[in-house]
Every structure is written in structure tokens, then in C-alpha cells.
Amino acid sequence: xxxxxxxxxxxxxxxxxxxxxxxxxxxxxxxxxxxxxxxxxxxxxxxxxxxxxxxxxxxxxxxxxxxxxxxxxxxxxxxxxxxxxxxxxxxxxxxxxxxxxxxxxxxxxxxxxxxxxxxxxxxxxxxxxxxxxxxxxxxxxxxxxxxxxxxxxxxxxxxxxxxxxxxxxxxxxxxxxxxxxxxxxxxxxxxxxxxxxxxxxxxxxxxxxxxxxxxxxxxxxxxxxxxxxxxxxxxxxxxxxxxxxxxxxxxxxxxxxxxxxxxxxxxxxxxxxxxxxxxxxxxxxxxxxxxxxxxxxxxxxxxxxxxxxxxxxxxxxxxxxxxxxxxxxxxxxxxxxxxxxxxxxxxxxxxxxxxxxxxxxxxxxxxxxxxxxxxxxxxxxxxxxxxxxxxxxxxxxx
Amino acid sequence: xxxxxxxxxxxxxxxxxxxxxxxxxxxxxxxxxxxxxxxxxxxxxxxxxxxxxxxxxxxxxxxxxxxxxxxxxxxxxxxxxxxxxxxxxxxxxxxxxxxxxxxxxxxxxxxxxxxxxxxxxxxxxxxxxxxxxxxxxxxxxxxxxxxxxxxxxxxxxxxxxxxxxxxxxxxxxxxxxxxxxxxxxxxxxxxxxxxxxxxxxxxxxxxxxxxxxxxxxxxxxxxxxxxxxxxxxxxxxxxxxxxxxxxxxxxxxxxxxxxxxxxxxxxxxxxxxxxxxxxxxxxxxxxxxxxxxxxxxxxxxxxxxxxxxxxxxxxxxxxxxxxxxxxxxxxxxxxxxxxxxxxxxxxxxxxxxxxxxxxxxxxxxxxxxxxxxxxxxxxxxxxxxxxxxxxxxxxxxxxxxxxxxxxxxxxxxxxxxxxxxxxxxxxxxxxxxxxxxxxxxxxxxx
Numbered sequence: 062x063x064x065x066x067x068x069x070x071x072x073x074x075x076x077x078x079x080x081x082x083x084x085x086x087x088x089x090x091x092x093x094x095x096x097x098x099x100x101x102x103x104x105x106x107x108x109x110x111x112x113x114x115x116x117x118x119x120x121x122x123x124x125x126x127x128x129x130x131x132x133x134x135x136x137x138x139x140x141x142x143x144x145x146x147x148x149x150x151x152x153x154x155x156x157x158x159x160x161x162x163x164x165x166x167x168x169x170x171x172x173x174x175x176x177x178x179x180x181x182x183x184x185x186x187x188x189x190x191x192x193x194x195x196x197x198x199x200x201x202x203x204x205x206x207x208x209x210x211x212x213x214x215x216x217x218x219x220x221x222x223x224x225x226x227x228x229x230x231x232x233x234x235x236x237x238x239x240x241x242x243x244x245x246x247x248x249x250x251x252x253x254x255x256x257x258x259x260x261x262x263x264x265x266x267x268x269x270x271x272x273x274x275x276x277x278x279x280x281x282x283x284x285x286x287x288x289x290x291x292x293x294x295x296x297x298x299x300x301x302x303x304x305x306x307x308x309x310x311x312x313x314x315x316x317x318x319x320x321x322x323x324x325x326x327x328x329x330x331x332x333x334x335x336x337x338x339x340x341x342x343x344x345x346x347x348x349x350x351x352x353x354x355x356x357x358x359x360x361x362x363x364x365x366x367x368x369x370x371x372x373x374x375x376x377x378x379x380x381x382x383x384x385x386x387x388x389x390x391x392x393x394x395x396x397x398x399x400x401x402x403x404x405x406x407x408x409x410x411x412x413x414x415x416x417x418x419x420x421x422x423x424x425x426x427x428x429x430x431x432x433x434x435x436x437x438x439x440x441x442x443x444x445x446x447x448x449x450x451x452x453x454x455x456x457x458x459x
Numbered sequence: 460x461x462x463x464x465x466x467x468x469x470x471x472x473x474x475x476x477x478x479x480x481x482x483x484x485x486x487x488x489x490x491x492x493x494x495x496x497x498x499x500x501x502x503x504x505x506x507x508x509x510x511x512x513x514x515x516x517x518x519x520x521x522x523x524x525x526x527x528x529x530x531x532x533x534x535x536x537x538x539x540x541x542x543x544x545x546x547x548x549x550x551x552x553x554x555x556x557x558x559x560x561x562x563x564x565x566x567x568x569x570x571x572x573x574x575x576x577x578x579x580x581x582x583x584x585x586x587x588x589x590x591x592x593x594x595x596x597x598x599x600x601x602x603x604x605x606x607x608x609x610x611x612x613x614x615x616x617x618x619x620x621x622x623x624x625x626x627x628x629x630x631x632x633x634x635x636x637x638x639x640x641x642x643x644x645x646x647x648x649x650x651x652x653x654x655x656x657x658x659x660x661x662x663x664x665x666x667x668x669x670x671x672x673x674x675x676x677x678x679x680x681x682x683x684x685x686x687x688x689x690x691x692x693x694x695x696x697x698x699x700x701x702x703x704x705x706x707x708x709x710x711x712x713x714x715x716x717x718x719x720x721x722x723x724x725x726x727x728x729x730x731x732x733x734x735x736x737x738x739x740x741x742x743x744x745x746x747x748x749x750x751x752x753x754x755x756x757x758x759x760x761x762x763x764x765x766x767x768x769x770x771x772x773x774x775x776x777x778x779x780x781x782x783x784x785x786x787x788x789x790x791x792x793x794x795x796x797x798x799x800x801x802x803x804x805x806x807x808x809x810x811x812x813x814x815x816x817x818x819x820x821x822x823x824x825x826x827x828x829x830x831x832x833x834x835x836x837x838x839x840x841x842x843x844x845x846x847x848x849x850x851x852x853x854x855x856x857x858x859x860x861x862x863x864x865x866x867x868x869x870x871x872x873x874x875x876x877x878x879x880x881x882x883x884x885x886x887x888x889x890x891x892x893x894x895x896x897x898x899x900x901x902x903x904x905x
Contacts, residue, residue: 142573142575152558156555185528406581421590432596453634
């Protein structure tokens with residue numbers, strides 16, 4: 062049966078609790094953040110494996126390898142938690158694509174979870190082995206790297222399947238024989254290669270930012286920081302070239318090569334590369350790169366929207382059941398408590414990173430205020446939660 | 460004719476796809492519950508350390524924190540979305556129902572998750588790099604954020620059991636769905652369990668410190684014994700209240716397994732009470748192998764049956780007592796404009812209304828009868844039963860096979876088809892589809 066005959070029937074009968082365009086915007090934003098940390102994690106890990114081979118007798122490689130390992134380790138945790146949001150928003154407005162994919166590739170979904178657990182645990186082991194100077198550390202790192210990249214490929218498979226509605230029926234019941242095994246696996250090679258190539262400019266620019274950030278500290282030598290910046294620049298330059306070419310190839314294949322967003326993304330890549338090569342300001346390079354990833358996220362969403370619209374999916378006509386109570390809950394939790402809390406930890410992390418001894422947050426006006434506000438808001442949130450719950454329960458039961 | 464919004468079916472032979480969810484769920488519960496309990500424990504220890512200027516407590520927190528990073532923030536934070544993924548594959552419309560009722564609640568929970576992940580790294584790695592007062596504030600907010608994640612998920616999983624009152628069906632409001640009768644008892648039951656678990660796991664770390672610092676090891680093991688004891692008391696107390704707030708269908712199912720559950724819980728209570736008393740009175744007797752063994756016991760004998768029971772008691776529903784476990788909507792929810800689907804299925808049949816049926820199977824012929832029967836049985840029954848003769852998950856063939864083809868059809872039509880079973884979804888279908896299913900099941904039983 063042609064999917065266009067029933068794709069709108071697969072929208073959840075409960076409707077959506079707010080305007081679909083808002084979820085779409087949040088999806089674009091959170092996917093970009095998630096992707097940024099995916100690129101950083103894989104890139105940092107890749108360079109750390111190279112560094113692991115070079116570090117014997119080379120103090121500079123030894124130091125940057127251990128720091129990249131820590132960066133990658135934290136980045137994996139952050140990418141996982143950030144990845145929850147696009148997953149959530151995607152299945153709210155594109156439930157058809159998401160749920161069909163999960164059923165078509167159910168066995169891979171299960172594999173993905175445990176491959177990620179294994180790969181990430183190996184990463185911890187890799188870090189510990191590297192710290193001890195174990196000879197097996199590179200091998201452990203490579204195994205971890207392979208597993209984490211494999212997870213990335215699986216995730217790409219899920220994304221690609223979810224935007225291939227014209228093939229769903231053929232994949233589910235090839236030649237009319239239903240296949241419930243969940244072993245469907247399909248990739249778009251060019252798109253996948255582009256996603257992989259993005260790890261290079263991200264880790265390269267990160268190394269430049271690292272060098273700039275630590276340049277104010279006397280316990281890091283200028284020679285070492287210059288070494289890191291130069292290696293970062295080389296990686297970024299190669300990365301920008303390869304990623305831009307692959308991006309153009311992907312856009313050409315998808316039919317968006319002359320789209321303003323594509324042009325915008327390419328201009329941003331070139332600008333980032335220009336600032337990176339000129340050693341102008343690593344913070345500016347990083348900002349441009351983040352904006353570029355945001356634009357790529359928007360194009361990615363545009364491609365999905367167009368594909369789904371072509372088979373009759375009416376995203377903006379999704380039945381609306383506005384739910385003010387939970388909408389307000391999210392706005393306040395994210396906009397007030399979340400942003401204050403994130404600002405507290407990020408400000409503290411920035412200042413700890415800049416300090417050579419123990420950082421006294423009590424004496425720092427910004428950190429001290431953010432810590433107090435965060436504590437106050439978190440406490441108030443819990444009180445409000447119980448108040449809201451009790452009022453609702455009394456209203457419905459008494 | 461309008462089709463119904465079914466999805467393709469994912470099926471794991473022998474075990475059933477729901478088992479995958481169960482395995483991931485149990486692992487996640489251990490890791491996530493430890494995380495929340497440990498966050499509360501950290502707040503207590505950090506307060507004590509700061510007030511009494513006890514640097515040795517920071518050493519312990521660091522060690523526990525490193526363990527937590529791997530246990531809760533690798534295994535736990537991956538298996539969290541993991542449950543979601545596997546549940547999506549096993550029960551897409553069930554998860555969709557939850558998502559579309561609670562997307563903003565989940566998004567709010569995500570805010571706490573992000574804070575927790577950023578916070579745990581800061582808490583552990585900045586321990587020696589920031590002043591103690593700022594660290595204490597961080598620890599407090601981290602603990603509240605952890606409790607926040609529980610507070611926000613608990614209403615959703617309680618809604619899976621039931622909304623608690625009729626209000627949700629009328630208003631469709633997420634707060635009426637979220638704050639049902641059993642939301643708070645369920646929350647405190649889990650908080651108790653989390654506290655207990657943080658103590659049980661904390662003893663693994665404290666007992667491992669015996670050689671380097673025997674006094675501290677004994678002091679912490681003793682304290683953790685108390686923590687676990689209090690946690691277990693809270694758990695038992697709220698479990699009793701929780702049971703009282705269950706819907707009738709759950710109580711019926713609970714009644715069927717009550718004796719074995721009570722035996723299991725009494726046995727666990729006795730074993731762990733003895734363990735906690737030893738930890739308090741003779742902390743030096745607790746060594747790492749014993750502590751690890753106790754953690755495994757609580758996982759295998761405590762968590763797994765507990766979660767299996769919760770899943771069983773929910774039957775025949777998976778969400779809000781309107782979505783059946785076999786992905787059919789079983790009742791109207793006027794507040795959301797949701798219409799039940801069993802009447803239309805009874806009239807037109809699954810073969811006509813499910814868009815994922817291959818064209819050549821939409822009409823039953825003598826040649827395709829068994830193939831149609833197999834597909835219909837998978838769609839209607841595989842969420843709760845494995846369909847192989849020696850299947851591991853409530854195997855259908857040994858249960859239904861002995862009834863014979865006519866008996867199976869009769870049972871399906873007059874018991875399951877009318878909704879008379881309290882724990883099975885109403886599967887109302889045209890006669891020809893019952894015939895095909897009965898023929899297939901009887902054939903498998905031969």
C-alpha cells in the first residue's frame with residue numbers, strides 16, 4: 062500500500078500539545094548541539110589515538126593526548142544527554158518516521174544501546190590504561206573508537222530510514238513477505254561521510270580554542286600551546302576542505318546545492334577556515350563553526366520536511382491539543398531554572414579552568430550569585446512541584 | 460475506508476520484544492536509582508565534610524563519584540534512552556501515547572538531566588579545585604536536580620499504570636494525567652529504594668577502602684548501614700500505600716501472584732535487615748565480595764521481579780488505560796479527541812484497517828490462511844506472548860494449543876473478543892480472521 066494513503070493516520074490521535082513549528086525549531090537547535098558534541102567526541106578520540114602512538118618521548122603529545130581523552134570522555138556523556146532532546150522532539154512531530162524506523166530496525170536499536178555501553182566503558186578503560194602508560198592502551202582505544210563510530214553509523218541508519226517513506230513498505234515486506242526481524246540496515250554514503258568528516262574541523266578548532274583559553278595560565282608553556290594550536294590548525298584546515306566538499310556532494314545529490322541555506326553553510330565553512338588559518342581568534346572560529354552546524358541542522362530538517370511533505374505528510378496540520386500546564390512547566394524549567402543552573406556550572410568551569418590554584422567561588426561575584434540563585438530556584442521548583450501536584454490531586458479527588 | 464494508525468511489527472522469536480525492554484529497564488533502574496540515592500547521600504556527606512572539616516569524606520565521595528560516573532552516567536544514561544528506544548520498537552503506539560501527552564514534561568526532565576551530567580563532572584573533578592562552600596551548593600543543586608528527574612518521570616510511569624482519576628479522560632490535561640492517585644506513593648516508594656540502593660552500593664566502595672583507611676571504612680559502612688535501613692523502611696511503608704492506589708485490574712492480577720510476592724519480599728526484608736544490622740554493628744565484617752553479592756541479590760531477586768510485576772499488573776493496558784498492550788486503542792478519551800478502535804476492528808477486520816498488511820494477505824484464501832493467521836497472531840498477541848512452542852515469554856502455543864482449533868476460536872470470540880478477560884486486550888475481529896488465527900495456533904501446537 063502506498064504510504065501516502067495512510068501517513069497522516071500514523072500521527073498520534075492525542076495530537077501535539079503545542080504548535081509543531083516550535084518543536085521543529087527546538088529540534089533544529091538541539092540536534093545541532095548534539096552533533097557538535099558527537100563530532101568533538103569522535104574527533105578528540107581519533108586524535109588521542111594518534112597522540113597515543115606519538116607520545117613516547119614526546120611530552121607535548123603526551124599532555125595533549127591525556128587532555129583530549131578527558132575531553133572526549135566528557136563529550137560522550139554530553140552528546141548522550143543532549144541527544145535525548147532531538148529524539149524527543151523528532152518523535153513528537155515526525156512520529157511516523159521515527160516509529161516505523163524503530164520497528165524496521167528494532168534489532169539494531171537494541172544492538173545500538175549495548176554497543177554504546179560497551180564502547181563508552183572501553184573509553185574509560187582506555188583513559189585509565191593511557192594514564193598508567195599501558196602498552197595495550199592504543200588497542201583499547203581503537204576498539205572503543207570502532208564501537209562508538211559503529212554507533213554513529215547505526216544512528217545514521219535510523220535517520221536515513223526515517224526519511225525514506227517511499228521505501229518503508231518494501232523494507233518491511235520485501236516481495237510481500239513480512240520481515241519482523243528488525244535487521245534493516247540502509248545508509249546514504251555521502252551524507253554519512255560528511256557527518257564523519259565534520260569531526261576533523263571540530264576537533265581542530267577545539268584544539269585552537271584550548272590553546273587560546275590556556276594562554277593566560279603560567280603553568281602551560283607557550284611552546285606547548287603553540288604546538289597544540291598548530292596541530293589543531295592543520296587538522297581544521299584538512300577537515301574544512303574535506304567536509305565542505307562532502308557537504309556540497311550531499312547537497313547536490315539531495316537537490317539543494319543552490320539553496321540559500323547551503324550557500325550560507327559553505328560561506329560559514331570558508332569563513333571559519335579563513336579565521337582558523339590566520340590564527341585570528343579561535344573563539345571567533347568556534348562561533349562561526351557552531352553557526353555553520355546550526356545551518357546544516359536546518360538544512361537537514363528542510364530535507365526531511367520536503368521528503369515527508371511529498372508523500373502527503375501534513376506537519377503543520379498536526380491535530381493541536383494545547384496543553385498549557387506542561388508548556389508553562391517547560392518554559393519555566395528551561396528558561397529560568399535551567400539557564401541559571403547551566404550558567405552557574407559553565408561560569409564556574411570557565412573560572413576554574415583559568416585559575417592555577419583553588420578557585421574561590423565565594424569571592425567571585427558572578428559565580429557566587431549564580432550558585433545562590435540556582436540553589437534558590439531548584440528549591441523553589443521542588444516546592445512548586447509538590448504544590449501543583451497536591452492541588453491537582455485534591456481538585457480531582459475531593 | 461479510513462485506515463488505523465498502526466505501525467510495522469518488530470518481533471523477537473522465543474523471547475518477544477518486550478523482554479528486550481525488560482532487560483534494559485532493570486539495568487537502567489539499578490543505575491538511575493543509585494544515581495538519585497547517591498546524589499542525596501553526597502549532599503549529606505558534603506554537608507558533614509564542610510561543617511566538620513573532614514577531608515577524608517571528600518576522598519570517599521571522589522571514589523564513589525568515579526564509580527558513579529561509570530555505573531550511572533555511562534550505563535544509566537545510555538540505558539535510559541535505551542528503554543525508550545527498545546520500548547519504541549516493541550510498543551510504538553504505547554510510547555507515542557506517552558510522548559504526545561507528556562512531551563513538555565519529558566523536555567523539562569531533560570533540563571535536569573543536562574544539569575546532572577554537567578554537575579556530576581564538576582562535582583567530582585572540581586572537588587579539589589573550588590572552595591568547599593561553592594562545592595556544597597553545587598552538591599545541593601545536584602541532589603535536587605536528581606530528585607527532579609525522578610519527580611518528572613514518576614508521573615509518566617504512573618500514568619502507564621493508570622491516570623488515577625477520570626479527570627484526564629474529560630480534560631485531556633497533562634497535569635490530570637500526571638498527578639494520579641498513585642503518583643506520590645510511587646515516588647516515595649522509589650525514593651526509599653534509591654536511598655537503600657545508594658547505601659548498598661556505597662558499602663562496596665567503603666568496604667574497598669579497608670586497607671588504606673580502616674577507621675573511615677568502618678565509620679562509613681556503619682553510616683551506610685543506617686542509610687540503607689532507613690531507605691528500606693521507607694520503601695516498605697510506601698509500597699503498602701502504593702498497592703492501595705492501584706486500579707482494580709492491577710489488584711486482580713496482583714491477587715493472583717500475591718503469595719509468591721509476599722514470600723519474596725519477606726525473604727528479601729529478612730536477608731537485607733540482617734545485612735544492614737551487621738553493617739551497623741560489625742562494619743568490619745562487611746567486605747567487598749559480600750557487598751557486591753548483596754547488590755547482585757537486590758538486582759536479581761528484588762528489581763527484576765518487581766519490574767516484571769509492575770509490567771504484568773498494567774495488563775491489558777500500556778498507557779493511560781486507553782492504549783492496549785497490542786497497540787489498539789481500547790477506550791475513548793474525549794478530552795483529547797481520541798476514539799476507541801475495537802468497534803471498527805470488529806466490523807472491518809485487521810486485514811482491512813492495518814496499513815502494513817501486504818496486499819496479497821488482505822483477503823483470506825485457503826492457500827494463505829496459515830500465513831494470514833501467523834501475521835494476525837503476531838500483531839494481536841506477540842506483545843505479551845512468544846509464539847514458538849518452546850517460547851520463553853508467556854508462550855502462547857502451550858497455553859492455547861490444547862484447546863484445538865474450534866476451542867481457540869471460541870475462546871477468542873467469546874472471551875477475548877468481548878473484553879471479558881481482565882488482563883487481555885479486547886481483540887474483536889471478524890470470524891474469518893479468528894478462523895485464520897485459530898488455524899495457525901492449532902497448527903503450531905501439533
